[in-house]
Amino acid sequence: MNKYLYDVVIIGGGPAGLSTGIKLAQKGLKTLLIERGRFCGAKNLFGGVVYTSSIKEIVPEFPEVDPSPVERPVTEEGYFFLSKEGVVKILHTKKRADESFTALRAKFDAFLSEYALKKGIDLAPKTKVIDFIRNNGFIEGVIVDRPTSFEDPSPATIKAKVVVIAEGVNRLLTEKAGLVTKTFEPEEVVLAVKEVLQLPKGELEARFGLSNNQGLAVEIFGEITKGLPGTGFLYTNKTTISFGIGIFLKSLMDLNLKPYEILEYAKLHPYFRELFKGSETLEYGAHLIPEWGIKGLPKPYGNGVLVVGDAAGLVNPLFREGTNLAIYSGLMAAEAIFYAFEKGDFTERSLRRYEELFKDSFIYKDLVMLKDLKTFLLSNSHLFQVYPEMIYDICSLYFSAQGRYKRDVIREIFGIIKKKRGYWGILRDFVKIGRFLW
Ligand SMILES: Cc1cc2nc3c(=O)[nH]c(=O)nc-3n(C[C@H](O)[C@H](O)[C@H](O)COP(=O)(O)OP(=O)(O)OC[C@H]3O[C@@H](n4cnc5c(N)ncnc54)[C@H](O)[C@@H]3O)c2cc1C
Missing domain, CATH: 3.50.50.60 (FAD/NAD(P)-binding domain)
Structure with a gap:
């Protein structure tokens, strides 16, 4: 030998x-x-x-290395709450452009x-x-x-x-x-699928409102995973977009769902259909994320x-x-x-x-803090279903300016909250999330 x-x-x-x-x-x-x-x-x-x-x-x-191993500095970062009909975006422009890429x-x-x-x-x-x-x-x-x-x-x-x-x-x-x-075990891993999409030349910056040294990083909740515990993501590269979803393997197995079908379904959502119009899929792949x-x-x-x-x-x-x-x-x-x-x-x-x-190290302390994360997410899957829809419906009413008395609009908003989750339900969720994070 x-x-x-x-x-x-x-x-x-x-x-x-x-x-x-x-x-x-x-x-x-x-x-x-x-x-x-x-x-x-x-x-x-x-x-x-x-x-x-x-x-x-x-x-x-x-x-400052040449050739650069990264794509774009992340200058805008945040969350999209995706409902069946549309999206509510929470984005913040970062104080420093060189923290992440x-x-x-x-x-x-x-x-x-x-x-x-x-x-x-x-x-x-x-x-x-x-x-x-x-x-x-x-x-x-x-x-x-x-x-x-x-x-x-x-x-x-x-x-x-x-x-x-x-x-x-x-x-x-x-x-x-x-x-x-x-x-x-299936409840200990998230199965992620991702596509790299190429937009027609020059379109990426126009569609995302970016200059050539700006980049966007977004996590997406709600309809993107069909309301299952997990998230979607969208990141802008130099000339391409990384778009994908990650869902607990257990949820996919329980419902006999294939992650690629969910990703394809997400791409048909009216918001993404328009955003990705004319794009070409350059790569796709799947990978597990350890959540044990x-x-x-x-x-x-x-x-x-x-x-x-x-x-x-x-x-x-x-x-x-x-x-x-x-x-x-x-x-x-x-x-x-x-x-x-x-x-x-x-x-x-x-x-x-x-x-x-x-x-x-902080890594260990963070893992201790998040020790019950997977149980929390899997047993509170309503967070992924109810809230994105509710937030979207509330915003649609609030920003509608449809020539109505505003007290009626506000009453309708409270009606949405009551119907979708109930005041006590929301209070319970806040307490649960607060307890979990504290
Ligand atoms: C969809 C998705 C999105 C993510 N997004 C982010 C993000 O935005 N930011 C972030 O920081 N992290 C993110 N992560 C997590 C991040 O990718 C991983 O935590 C990180 O890559 C772990 O690095 P690693 O070197 O431990 O493992 P890996 O990157 O998986 O590398 C393992 C290497 O070992 C090699 N290998 C395996 N077995 C053998 C063998 N028997 N012999 C020889 N070689 C072997 C593999 O080929 C591979 O190159 C994401 C993960 C996924 C799946």
């Missing part, structure tokens, strides 16, 4: 794996990153928006991997890790889906002192490493192994945070690895350092 020796092997070239690699390279650790895709980003899909503060931790010169993963991850290569890590694309080399309860490297040599067709092995699992949401290897007992929360986190360390990013369940769906948490977890993993190298001890005694750093 062929045996290579690295200090660290990282499985997965998403933001978690790449940030770990970039940080490790700073101290000259011999690091190999293995990515199953043709290049980093080739297989990855997100909304999405990336956040400057986290990227600067690994690429200090960002966003829209991005496409094929470009963003590829940029980070080029950067990591320049910093000195090795990269093995088109290679899939299929198992680990184990020795007396220790993980001592990985086994990949490539033959050892022309003469020896058995899978190649690569030895390392520490293996970092950055495989994303599927966490098959995390399970193989014995750090979780099961992958996930703090209660379902894997043990993030073991003897010779650490887990980072989505594989560790580090997503904050309420605040649309994922890539940044992946990056921060990669940095914390690298710190723990430095500590282990200082001590010359790669057992879980040293690598536990990662969990200590994690528990001290």
Whole structure:
């Protein structure tokens, strides 16, 4: 058997794996990153928006980099409440235009991997890790889906002192490493589908009222998911739009719904039909989002192994945070690895350092705060059905100026509230939401 020796092997070239690699390279650790895709980003899909503060931790010169890995600065951000008939928009213009950017993963991850290569890590694309080399309860490297040599067709092995699992949401290897007992249940993941739409040339900025260095990021509630617990999203890229939906897998399975049908249905909504008129679908894809929360986190360390990013369940769906948490977890993993190298001890005694750093971080505190999020959303699905319709109906009346006595209009508005949810119902919802967030 062929045996290579690295200090660290990282499985997965998403933001978690790449940030770990970039940080490790700073101290000259011999690091190999293995990515199953043709290049980093080739297989990855997100909304999405990336956040400057986290990227600067690994690429200090960002966003002043050439070529740019991002699309547009997010200058306008907010929510759309979509009813069957129309939309109510709440948008705010951001104080700072450089806090976040829209991005496409094929470009963003590829940029980070080029950067990591320049910093000195090795990269093995088109290679899939299929198992680990184990020795007396220790993980001592990985086994990949490539033959050892022309003469020896058995899978190649690569030895390392520490293996970092950055495989994303599927966490098959995390399970193989014995750090979780099961992958996930349908109520623990959101299934997202997304299309990248190209508008006729020059139309994007005109349709969204943007100049060439402005961008829009919107989350959409209500009819976009047919009122199911989940959201839609719309982000403007340089010349395209990222448009998609994410719905709890359990809700889709219960109702036997296919997410693509819901997305197609959303595109037929009068508002989006007009907005996307003449557009062409360039890409589409589907991906899971981990929502197992703090209660379902894997043990993030073991003897010779650490887990980072989505594989560790580090997503904050309420605040649309994922890539940044992946990056921060990669940095914390690298710190723990430095500590282990200082001590010359790669057992879980040293690598536990990662969990200590994690528990001290805002990521852990946020996950604790949102510990009941999925239960809350799944058991309050009316929030996604009733409110967008009600808000739209109220706005339609309020802004109608139809030559009526305004007290009658206000009475009608109260009538809508009473009919759709009832005053007590609304009060109960506010108390529930308040309690949940506090
Ligand atoms: C629809 C959608 C919208 C989102 N929107 C946003 C957003 O707007 N902003 C945000 O911050 N986050 C967003 N997220 C979340 C964000 O994408 C993730 O949290 C983030 O990508 C996690 O990074 P990661 O490196 O842990 O995993 P991933 O990005 O999934 O990377 C995992 C990598 O591991 C590779 N891999 C897997 N198994 C193997 C193997 N056996 N061998 C070799 N390689 C392997 C994969 O090919 C992949 O490259 C969104 C997610 C989705 C699905």
